Amino acid sequence: MRIERPKGTRDFLPDEMERRREIEKVMRQIAESYGYREISTPTFEHLELFTIKSGEGIVEEIYAFKDKGDRDLALRPELTAPVMRMFVNECSVMPRPLRFYYFSNCFRYENPQKGRYREFWQFGVELIGSGSYLADLEVILLAYRILKELGINFELNIGHVGLLRELLKDLSEERVRKIMRFIDKKDFESLERFLEENDLMDYYDDIKTLISMKGRKEVIENAREVLPDFDFGYIESVAMGLERLEVDFNLDFSIVRGLDYYTGVVFEIYAVEGLGAQNQICGGGSYRLTHLFGGGDVPSTGFAIGFDRVAEICSVKSEKAERIVVACTPGMELNALRIAENLREKGLVVYTDVMERGLKKQLSFANTVNARFAVIVAEREYEKGVVLVKDMESGEQREVPKSSILEYFGL
RNA sequence: GCCCGGGUAGGGUAGCGGUCAUCCUCUGGGACUGUGGAUCCCAGGAGCCGGGUUCGAGUCCCGGUCCGGGCCCCA
Numbered sequence: 502m503r504i505e506r507p508k509g510t511r512d513f514l515p516d517e518m519e520r521r522r523e524i525e526k527v528m529r530q531i532a533e534s535y536g537y538r539e540i541s542t543p544t545f546e547h548l549e550l551f552t553i554k555s556g557e558g559i560v561e562e563i564y565a566f567k568d569k570g571d572r573d574l575a576l577r578p579e580l581t582a583p584v585m586r587m588f589v590n591e592c593s594v595m596p597r598p599l600r601f602y603y604f605s606n607c608f609r610y611e612n613p614q615k616g617r618y619r620e621f622w623q624f625g626v627e628l629i630g631s632g633s634y635l636a637d638l639e640v641i642l643l644a645y646r647i648l649k650e651l652g653i654n655f656e657l658n659i660g661h662v663g664l665l666r667e668l669l670k671d672l673s674e675e676r677v678r679k680i681m682r683f684i685d686k687k688d689f690e691s692l693e694r695f696l697e698e699n700d701l702m703d704y705y706d707d708i709k710t711l712i713s714m715k716g717r718k719e720v721i722e723n724a725r726e727v728l729p730d731f732d733f734g735y736i737e738s739v740a741m742g743l744e745r746l747e748v749d750f751n752l753d754f755s756i757v758r759g760l761d762y763y764t765g766v767v768f769e770i771y772a773v774e775g776l777g778a779q780n781q782i783c784g785g786g787s788y789r790l791t792h793l794f795g796g797g798d799v800p801s802t803g804f805a806i807g808f809d810r811v812a813e814i815c816s817v818k819s820e821k822a823e824r825i826v827v828a829c830t831p832g833m834e835l836n837a838l839r840i841a842e843n844l845r846e847k848g849l850v851v852y853t854d855v856m857e858r859g860l861k862k863q864l865s866f867a868n869t870v871n872a873r874f875a876v877i878v879a880e881r882e883y884e885k886g887v888v889l890v891k892d893m894e895s896g897e898q899r900e901v902p903k904s905s906i907l908e909y910f911g912l
Numbered sequence: 913g914c915c916c917g918g919g920u921a922g923g924g925u926a927g928c929g930g931u932c933a934u935c936c937u938c939u940g941g942g943a944c945u946g947u948g949g950a951u952c953c954c955a956g957g958a959g960c961c962g963g964g965u966u967c968g969a970g971u972c973c974c975g976g977u978c979c980g981g982g983c984c985c986c987a
Contacts, residue, residue: 505960508978555987561913562985579987612913614981686985762987778982830946862941864948872948879946893948 509619519819537602542583548573576608589796597630616779616810625805632800634738637766640802654773660756661736712755762788775814822850826867829878837878847912
């Protein structure tokens with residue numbers, strides 16, 4: 502009986518893994534160049550960690566289960582909450598700011614689509630401890646640099662949830678949340694209906710004005726007219742900083758990121774082509790979560806990149822190491838192995854025959870693995886102290902003394 | 913949870929009610945036993961699962977499942 506992969510999961514073959522590792526390497530290197538260091542948290546956590554900020558509703562969308570001790574656990578659906586939990590548990594007295602990055606698989610019980618899987622990978626960073634605009638600037642810049650380096654065609658949109666919160670400050674938290682939800686979904690009909698039903702149409706024009714603003718710094722001036730008392734200094738500083746750093750972006754005050762815990766600048770990055778409906782490849786912003794997990798009120802900023810989506814549209818290709826096949830005639834296997842070992846020690850990728858096949862088949866195999874050279878350890882020549890080195894591209898073959906094989910390969 | 917389209921060897925395909933199946937690729941072996949990529953030969957391997965219609969089903973119908981796409985959702 503044949504066992505299939507569970508729905509929404511994937512197998513990665515060597516070619517694809519090489520590509521993914523290559524992309525991962527770029528992300529790591531850039532994050533590290535900004536001083537971020539890798540962390541790792543458990544694959545599963547107490548379910549409560551994820552319901553505490555998002556409500557019981559999300560249990561439907563995550564892999565939740567009871568263990569044999571009757572504990573409620575869940576496979577992590579994201580990393581921000583676990584990282585904050587870790588911070589509160591063991592890093593709260595470390596010198597700030599803290600710069601962490603992670604690359605981990607996450608799990609969500611959702612219907613798979615293009616760029617959406619039940620097991621997927623996120624690469625993200627958290628910059629913990631700063632409430633300055635400089636933190637937002639750094640994090641946005643980092644996300645931007647990574648995607649640029651990977652050659653992705655994308656759009657960066659930046660908003661600030663403070664604006665809408667200021668505009669709606671006299672409404673109940675419940676109503677604010679609902680309105681934000683509609684805005685996040687860009688469901689303006691429902692928004693209008695909701696405002697009408699709740700006798701809140703006074704807000705309609707201002708909301709509409711705010712969320713339809715898109716562009717560079719100048720939209721801040723327009724927003725000021727709607728919210729004369731709001732302090733735009735912060736978002737203005739971020740926008741100016743990004744312009745100075747030559748980061749392309751749009752301000753878009755309709756970005757509210759659905760989540761209640763975002764407090765300031767929020768941003769989303771969309772792929773311009775190649776991903777269909779699931780084209781968001783990165784999301785982030787400033788938030789305050791630590792108090793929910795028993796810590797103090799620590800401002801943080803972070804983002805998460807949808808690794809699989811990026812991998813799907815990213816064109817980097819892996820550089821393959823040069824391969825060598827050491828083939829031999831019958832009886833020469835162990836001599837061939839010793840030669841192979843010497844080459845491997847010097848860092849070459851060396852294949853030897855484990856099928857006890859004839860020389861012909863061994864060379865044929867060298868061909869299928871795309872070997873650059875074949876070293877032929879043949880009995881008659883070996884007795885004379887030489888082996889044969891064949892260039893698999895030109896077909897040229899020459900005798901090389903056993904003792905100088907390494908030199909022959911420039912090692 | 914919902915809607916649409918799919919599912920034939922490892923990969924890509926043909927047949928679309930009637931001798932359990934086409935071709936390509938692939939894998940293994942071979943064409944004087946010490947030499948690759950060409951050619952040729954041989955071998956291997958398949959109609960997602962379950963039910964129904966029918967004398968007879970990859971081929972029609974229903975359910976499930978998985979894939980793709982779109983909703984919902986997206987912490």
